[in-house]
Structures are given as structure tokens and as C-alpha cells.
Amino acid sequence: MSEPLLRVSNLTAGYNGVQAIRNLSFEVGPGEVVALLGPNGAGKTTSLLAMVGLLPLIGGEVHALGERVDTRRPHQLARRGVMLVPDDRGIFFGLSVGEHFRLARRKADPVRQEQVLERFPALRRLTARKVGLLSGGEQQMLTIAKAILARPKVLMIDEMSLGLAPKIVQEMLPSIRDLAKEEGIGLVLVEQHIELALSVADRGLILNHGEVVLDGAASDLLARREQVEAAYFGVEDRVEVDAEVLPS
């Protein structure tokens, strides 16, 4: 296998010294799709923020495109092609769709813009419209479109399904997966919707309480549904943790 685009080793991160994610390790190769799954508070978003340098690491290392992410500033990483689509979509309501395109592509790149618009034809007629006036689905399309426009090498998408109709998600996720395969983009999907995410991913990691509780090929995980659900809801794990730390 070629050199991974993203290599996360023993990543530990959190807030005010409290660890929200501990010892997370995985790799993403070109064209590979990795799904990070887990319930609220599992540490998914924290991991992503740490991977793009928006949150300092408490422990471990993250290499993106062969370089440690903590040696670069977040905007420099984005320029090199390590892109995060955050859960608030990272869009600007006061700017028009066209202005988003312009900011995203940095230099004029009509071929790329045309490719992106072919993938999201609904955006074509909206270029002059302010983003605040778009529907949730259109906004999500724009978020993905602007990320792709910048020709990313590693793309991380946080909770794409949040606030979207399941039908839209079912259409968009495979489309993004195909693009990743075509262009060799390393894709990290953070999702709460297990089945949907695993259906497009090559590999899945299930997080709970800040730790990886299950890790495997997406097809295997889909086949072991019960185990996945147990890990997701963390029943066994919680009993174990409580037993360890409760005062004697």
C-alpha cells in the first residue's frame, strides 16, 4: 500500500486538560474512506479538530501528507489540501454562493468549477444568491462543493447527515465516495448514522467515551450488527469503566 495521506497515532486531545479522546490510531490512504462513528460525546468532533490543528494535541501524533500537523497552522494545512468540513458547515450567510466558490478555489479554475457544478447541478442557478437564503440541503451541498473545489487531498466531513433529510444524505454520500475513489482523496466521515456511513466506507471505527471500542472493515462491521450496536451504546464498556473508578 502507498504512503497514507493521514496517519493518526495514539491521538489524545481534549479541553482544559480533560481528555475527550484517548489513543486514537488509524490511517487513511488515497481513495480510502474511513468512518468515525459514535454517539454524542464520543470524541468524534474533538478528534477532527485536533487532526486539522484547531485543538492542541495532549498526546500522540498526527501526520497529514507526510508532515506533522502541529508544525503547521490550521489555515496552512487547509491550503495544502487537508480540509475539514465542520459541523456548523463552515459557510458564511452574508456571502453569495459565487463568492464562496471564489474564496474556495483561490485561483481561477473554470474546469474544476464546472466539474463541481456537474456533480451539484442545483447550485448552478444559485450562484448569485446569499447563502443565508438557501435551504439546509443546498447549504450542505455548497459546503461539500466548496471543499471539493479546492482540490483537497484529505477531506474530513463532520456530521454531514445532521439536519438533512435522509434522502439527500443517501444521494450525497455515495457521490462523495465516488469522487474520493476517482481522485484519490483520503476521506474521513464522522457520523452518528452508523448504517449509512458504513455502507459507503471501507473501514469503520466506533468510538465511545473517548476510546475506540470497535474497529474493522466496514463490510465486517455491517455483518456484525449486534456487536456494533452494543459498542455504540457502550453498555459493556460503561459497566467496565464504572467498576474501575468507583470508590471502594
Added chain:
Amino acid sequence: MTTYLEFAVLGLGLASVYIGLSTGLLLVYRSTGIINFAQGAMAMWGVYVFATLYDDGLLVLPVGSVQLGDEMALWPAILIGLLNAAALGVVAHYVVFRPVRHAPDLAQVVVSIGLMVTLQALAVIRFGPNNVPVESIIPRGEITFLGADLAKRELLMAATMLVVAALVWAYLRFTYSGAATRAASENERGAVLMGFAPDRLALVAMVMGAVVSTIGVMLGSTLTGLSPANYTLMVVPALAVLLVARLESVAVAAVASIALGIFQSELSLIATKSWWPVWAKSGLDQVVPFVVIMIILFVLGKRLPSRGSLHSVRLPDVAVPRFRLVPTLVLVGVAVVALFVSNDTYRFGLTSSLIVTLLALSYVVITGYLGQISLAQSAFAGAAGFALAKLTEQWNMPFPLAIVLCAVVASLLGMAVSLPAFRIRGVQLAIVTIAAALAIERFVFGNYSLTPPTGNPIADPELFGASFAIREGRDLARIEFSLMVLAVVTLMILMFVRVAKGDTGRAFLAVRANERAAASAGIDVRRTKLMGFGLSAFIAGVAGCLLGYSHGQLSAESFSVVVGLQVLAMAYLGGITSFGGAIVAGMLGPLGLVYTALHQWFEMGNYYALITGIGLIVTAILNPSGIAGQTRMQIGWIRDHTGGGARRAPKPPPDDGRAVDPGAGSERKEVAGRA
């Protein structure tokens, strides 16, 4: 009618300055989220450089100067003036504003006040305190239109500034970095994730803002001349304009600037009419912006947009005070001994410190406990002081009752000013309160029909035949007065402790932390804010009365907005969330103990203000949450690590609900939280 038209055109001169300052403020706000109270002072510096170059060819730098011939031609002088403004923008960005980008709003207000004080002091040192006339750079003359002789100069000034504003608008609207600046001002994290460096965008905007404002003041100074004070506070009407533009639109800001300039000019014409009441002639230039702000807030009623930020730091946690008899007695005892053993000069310094402590305590209540930035406390103090002059001289009101009544007057005023706080908060409330303070200062304190220029004498306090006058014969700082001040200050601090640890204090803290959560817990947020403003203005009012007694008579200068800002800044640095901060502010404050000591030991001259300003900036950058916040954390750490923490109350969890201690206990808390 022709006269009205002529005055409308004359108003364009002032409007040009407003366009320059408000556009500069807008650029800085959109790129950094900071309201730069020093915008006027920054613009003034470049204009001073231009004026001295143009006049006698002397290039004045912050340190040293260079003679460049006898006098300089107009355009090179303008260019060098603007280059100086740009350089100041770069320095302000890197040295002053960048370090506090993510600090609490109040830290940003404090550094910009620090910068304002520094630049003003530096201007006094380098260019002198007096008004310098500036040669007109625009041809004079008149144009006849509809029978009116319209001033060509004002028309050209406004046209120039409209072109400048249009260029700024085009920058934000059409250029790549302009669009990125707009994007970052809305969602800074989103902009970073798209590969933009907000710091660089902020640098560009800061430099542009400084240059644009300097052009405005350059034009305006040819009408009014230049003094270290006149353009510094011009930032307040410009802020009013900025609120009209909802902190967003350059075009609206330009139109509002012109409207305000014309309106003020027409008002000055109307005020000359015989039917216009004499008492309403003074300070109209400041009252109008304040009224404009109030109308916008109440009639339009739209919530002003706030700026998206990457992350921010909260104000330090509040330590709920406890009454402890022994430390109280020790502190009071030390103060009594100090008052007895010191000579007149130091006794007066210490007494002034006690009074400033009280004024700073009012900031602690309103800002530290209730979380509302009020810049009007000195105005409340002033209102009480002037009421005291009337009550004691004209109506012979006896001593303790007069103080209480005057403080009630201040309290009512405070409640009136608090009304906008129902709708807005943070730095926008700071704008409203500074506008209110300036309006009160100019319209009431500086109004000769209300407060005669011959002075506002205040009768000496007496109780049961004992005199508490500050002076008697050759004794210039009587111990009786100082002890009375100490007693009043102690009483007020004890009252504060009582309130702070009771239900009202808890309600204040709840509102400070989260208004919605407070409301959902059954706290009446409006009533709480009203009480907070009332209480803090009451304390400020008592301080104003004591200040009045200590001076024997009052003038508007005693309660200027700038004095209030300095006290706030010092209280912030001392620790705005505890009365310890108020004590620090008292010691460092105007005419206080440190001031007295420094003036006794060194010939400070004009350098005291400069040192204060630089000190404020440096301290605010090093400790964005204030010295006391930092110190308290260190003391807590030491206690934790020496086993002395057993008696400490458990640390409340921070707002985001996460446990704080990374130590062994945290795991259990975290798991318990999950369960």
C-alpha cells in the same frame, strides 16, 4: 431657508470626520471583532505628523525628530502623514490588538483604552497640550446655489471622504481579501478551514482603517485645529454611526455620518434662536449621538449582529466574598494607622485612593458580577456630586442624608441608562454607556446654566456639631475627613459583601453566566440588570459625593469620561471580579497613593499618563483575565499542592460543563457526569 442650506453644507465638515472614523472602526471591527476606542487617537497622530511637516518641515517621531527643510510641500507631507498612520496601524495590530484577539470583550476594551491614553499622552509630550491650527489643504470659496452661499471646502471634504468610503466598500465587496474579511468576520473558524489567516486579514484592515480615519481627521483638523483631546473622543459619535450601520455596512455608515453631521450643524443654528431654552444649548454635539443610539435601539429594536470568533476566553470566575471579622478589622486598622501617621500630602493621596476604590467597586458590581460593561460610572458619580452641590449649598441638606439622597439620584440615572442593556450586551453596551456618559458630561456637567462656571461649592459635612471638612485653616487634609471617608467606604464594602453573597449576588452571577439559563431558572433578568445598575450607580454616587467633599467644589473635569475609563481599566487589571480589584484600582487611580508617591519622588510631568497607558496595555496583554484572576489561580494551585485546599469550597464547574482538574479526581467526575 438659505441659512439652513448653508448650515447643512457646513455640517458636511464634521460629517467627513465621522465618515473617516466610522469606516476605520468598521474595518477594524469586521476583521478583529474589536471596537477600537483608540481609533480617533490613532488618526490624530498621523495628522499631527502631517501638520508639523507641512508647517515647518519637522518630522516628529515618537522618540526624536528629523528636520526636513524649512517646510514641506503639501502632497509629500500628506503622504508621510499617512505612512505614519499605516505604521501605527501595523504596530497597533502586532503589539496591542493581536495578543488580545481571543481575550474577553472587556480586555479588548481595556487595551484600546490603554492605547488611547498612551497616544493622547504621547501627543501632549511630542506636540504640546494646546490647540495647533492646521492650514487648509482644500481651497476655500463659495458656490452659490438656490441663493445660498455654500462653502466649497466642506463640499469637497465630504466628496473626498465619500470617495474614500466607496473605495473601502469596493475593497470589501469585490476583492478577494475583502470577501475573505467578510467571511472571517462572520465565521472565523470557517475562514481558517478554507485556508485564510485571520491575522493577516486583520493586519490589512487595521492599516486601511488607520489610513482612512487619518484622512478624515486630516480634513477635519483644517476646520477645528488639532489638540490631543479633540479627536480622541470624536470616536463616540462615530460609534453611534457605526451602530446605525449595524456594524456592517460602509454605505449606511457614510450616509448616517452625513445625516448626523448635517443634523448637528442645523441644531447649532436652531440653538441660536431666541426661543431655544438657554439650559439646552450646551453639549448638543454629544447629546445627539446618544439620542440617535437610543432611538435605534428602541424604535428599530433589531438585535445587533455579533461577530463569529474562533474561540474566546471568559471573564475570570468570581470568588463570592465572605465577611471575616479579623481580616476586616486588620485592614481597617492598618488604614487608620496609615492615615494617622502620614503627612497631609500622603493622607490626601490615601483618602483619594479610598474614594477611587469606591468608584472602582461600582465597576466590580456592574461588570465583574453582572457581566455588563458600563463606561458611564464616572457620569453617575458626577451626577451625585453635582446634586450634592445643589442640595448642600441651596437647601442646606445635612451631611449623611445628602449623600444618601444624591446616591439615590445617581442610582435612578443608572437605572435609566440600564434600559438599553435589556436588549444589548457586551461591547455594544459599552458603546451606549460611553455615549451616555459623554452626553451627561457635556450636557449637564459642562452646562453653565446648570453648573455655573464660577464653581459648584459644596458645604462642608457636619454631624452633631463635629466638622468633617477636608480643610480647616492650614490643615489641608484633616484626619476627621479621612476617617469619615474610611468609615463610609468600609460600610459600602460590607454592604457589597452582604449583597454579593446573598440571593441578589447569585442572581447577578447567573445573569452574567447565561441570561437564558438564568431566566429559565426563574430569575427576572431585566429586574436583576436594573438592580445591578441601580446598586452600582448608588456606589458610584457615594464615591462622587465623597469626591465632592474632598475637593470642596466641583468641576466637570473631576468626572470626565476619561477618568472613568482609567478607573475601569485599573479595576479590570486589579481584578474586576473581586473587591480586591477595586482596592488595586484605588491605589493606582488618579490622585491616589501611587500617583502621590510617584509625584513626590520623581518629576513625572506628562509622563504619568504615558506610563499608565503603556502599563495598561502591557498588563492587559500579559493577563487578559486580570492580575487578580491570575493571582487567585496561582494561590489556588499552591493551596492544592500544599494540602491547604481542604477548607476551600469545591470549585464550580465551568460553563461548558466539563470538569476542570486534570488530576486523578477528574476521571470519576467525567464518568459520573456521563452516568
